[in-house]
Amino acid sequence: MTDPVRLSKRLAEQLGCSRREAELYIEGGWVNVDGQVVEAPFRKVEPGQRIELRAGATATEIAPVTLLLHRPAGQAAGTDAESTLRMLTAATHCSEDPSRIEPLQRHLLRQNELLPLEADSSGLVVFSQQREVIRTLSGSRNKFEQEYIVDVSGEPEANGLALLAKGIGHRGRILPKAKVSWQSETRLRVVLKEPAPGEVRMLCEAIGLRVLASKRIRIGRLSMAKLPAGQWRYLGEHERF
Secondary structure, rough: OOOOOOOOHHHHHHOOHHHHHHHHHHHHHEEEEOOOOOOOOOOEEOOOOOOEEEOOOOOOOOOOOOEEEOOOOOOOOOOHHHHOOOOOOOOHEEEOOOOOOOOOHHHHOEEEOOOOOOOOEEEEEEEEEOOOHHHHHHHOOOOEEEEEEEEEEOOOOOOOOHHHOOHHHHOEEEOOOOEEEEEEOEEEEEEOOOOOOOOOHHHHHOOOOOEEEEEEEEEEEEEOOOOOOOOOOOOOOOOOO
């Protein structure tokens, strides 16, 4: 009886190509095993299984991508990146993604969470494999404006929003200046540059308001727009932060 072998080895022998070319075909989603796409080069296959290369296959490196997730309220199971990263699956990819990028398993691996949200916040979260995006959002010189919608309760201090625009002290620290406006009787729009953990909440508390919920809807020029809660899409080729 012949033992199972790695799919990449079997495909290389079948096509007469190098092992690396076989891996690229597999990672690119071009290979079917018994009629099902398999993207794992190291998966073991049995001698009797049918291995097929799809029409139009190219052995090219998979370009790194950036993903935008609408993290829903109440589903942040922790403060670490892994709890949010687990939300990135093939099943949660937005069906109306305008990028037209063909989803691949490789796109969901080795993703770096950038400008992470606090555990009790929802909204726009960015994951990236792209060096230029990671450098842009992680650089100390690049302070991107972020926009939040915040549900609050309580009676605000008189002239409180004007105080927030000038910079206000709270709990022994000076908070960043913020542009704040009312969207309704219980909802605020808060815009500020890269808030540290807890600062959006402290800004509201500083003028006598209690935060009930907060949602990040924009980072720099990039808006979450109509991305459904719990789903993700690709950053488009021409989109910039």
